[in-house]
Amino acid sequence: MLRPGLLYFAYGCNMDPGFLSEQVGLSLARGWPARVDGWRLAFNKGGEEEDGHLVVANMVPDEGCHTLGVVYRLSQEALTRLDTFEDVPLHYRRANLWVEPLSHQARQAAVAYVAQPKWVVEQGQPDKTYLNLLLRGARMHGLPLEYLNWVHATAFGTAREPWAVE
Numbered sequence: 001m002l003r004p005g006l007l008y009f010a011y012g013c014n015m016d017p018g019f020l021s022e023q024v025g026l027s028l029a030r031g032w033p034a035r036v037d038g039w040r041l042a043f044n045k046g047g048e049e050e051d052g053h054l055v056v057a058n059m060v061p062d063e064g065c066h067t068l069g070v071v072y073r074l075s076q077e078a079l080t081r082l083d084t085f086e087d088v089p090l091h092y093r094r095a096n097l098w099v100e101p102l103s104h105q106a107r108q109a110a111v112a113y114v115a116q117p118k119w120v121v122e123q124g125q126p127d128k129t130y131l132n133l134l135l136r137g138a139r140m141h142g143l144p145l146e147y148l149n150w151v152h153a154t155a156f157g158t159a160r161e162p163w164a165v166e
Helices: 017-024 076-085 128-140 145-155
Strands: 007-010 032-046 055-073 092-101 108-115
Touching: 007 092, 017 076, 017 128, 032 108, 032 145, 055 092, 055 108, 055 128, 128 145
Parallel strands: 007 108
Antiparallel strands: 007 055, 032 055, 032 092, 092 108
């Protein structure tokens, strides 16, 4: 089993450092762009009506794909607060995985949040505010424009194929 330490891989709206900092109630060190192989980004995590989102980002296992995101180093306190925000274990579970920084540094163990099966729904279109947070965070960390375009197309159901491993 991987030991994630205190590295957190964000792939949804938590890529936005201002939003994430607000959720954990602490200031954060700058994150760095990374990828996770064997997982595909999907907009298939259903929410409760009162949270204003029909669907949000999730990662699903898919050997031929990878997901790009941002790795943050969090304190144990911040990770505990993030568990509360993500409603672990009801809505999400922690997944231990390997992240590969886009700067070609060595792989590192990290934790990501993956939707519990009860909350996985059909692929759908996320709320514009949510999608804008996700894309803003991705741009702030220098994720490739091609990936941002693919995420946007996926959100609107126009992506032709999954983001594949190169």
